[in-house]
Amino acid sequence: MAPRILLARHGQTAWSLAGKHTGRTDVPLLEEGRRGAKLLGERLHRPPLDGLSGAEVRTSPLTRARETCELAGFGERASEWDTLMEWDYGAYEGMTPDEIQAVNPGWLIWRDGVPDGETLAEVTARADEVVAWARAADRDVLVFAHGHILRSIGARWLGLPLDFAARIRLNPTSLSVLGWAYGEPAIESWNDLGHLAG
Incomplete structure (x- = not known):
């Protein structure tokens, strides 16, 4: 079976709750975010995923993603990746x-990017790097990261331009799976929050 990439968005922060663009500012999780990360971890460690024992795990080095990764039970297995x-x-x-x-x-x-920040081309290149890494893997991979970069990865997995990501929402502590259908890149699940109902 071709490898899949599982995308875990970090838990709720004060800035994400307020709708603020939170790029490189290193904000911690709220209690709600920590609770969600633990519930996400419980889901990832029970069938059918069973802890993804063979999966390579990478996380953004920013606190909100690292903390989500740790609370979900993958801290010791995860490598930090600036991409x-x-x-x-x-x-x-x-x-x-x-x-x-x-x-x-x-x-x-x-469409417009941001002044004094990353360009659309730079974000696209980072998303493409993640997609290339995941496709070259010999097993499933799991990443803990952030809303806009994960949406960008979703668009690029499908071979679509970055602006497709405007059409796909991604909530805090969500789980998404990018895989394959009929030999073509596909979204197996997106923005799944079922674990938060527990």
């Missing part, structure tokens, strides 16, 4: 979409 860091939002770091719209009406990150 999984969130989009560098530059001048828009810490701003909400409404605040950005007030200074730049009609702005869309997936």
Whole structure:
């Protein structure tokens, strides 16, 4: 079976709860985020995933992703990888979409990028690096990272331009699986929050 990539978004933070663009600012999880990370870990360690014993695990080095990874029970297995860091939002770091719209009406990150931050091409290149790594693996892989970079990886897994990611939501502590259907890259599941109902 061809390898899949499992995407775990970090748990809730004060900034994500407020809708602020949280790129490289290193904010910790809220208690709700820590609880969600533990529930995600319970899900990943029971059938059918059973702890993904053969999977390689990588995490963004930012605290919110590392803490989610650790609370989910994968801290000792995970390698930090800067490629999984969130989009560098530059001048828009810490701003909400409404605040950005007030200074730049009609702005869309997936089309317009950000001033003084990462370009669309740079984010695309990072997403492509993750996709290439996952496809070259001889087993499933699991990553803990952030909303915009994970949505970018989802778009690029399908071979679509980055702006496709504007059409797919990704909530904190969600689990998504990118795999294959009829020999073609496919989304097996997306933004799954079933573990949070427990």
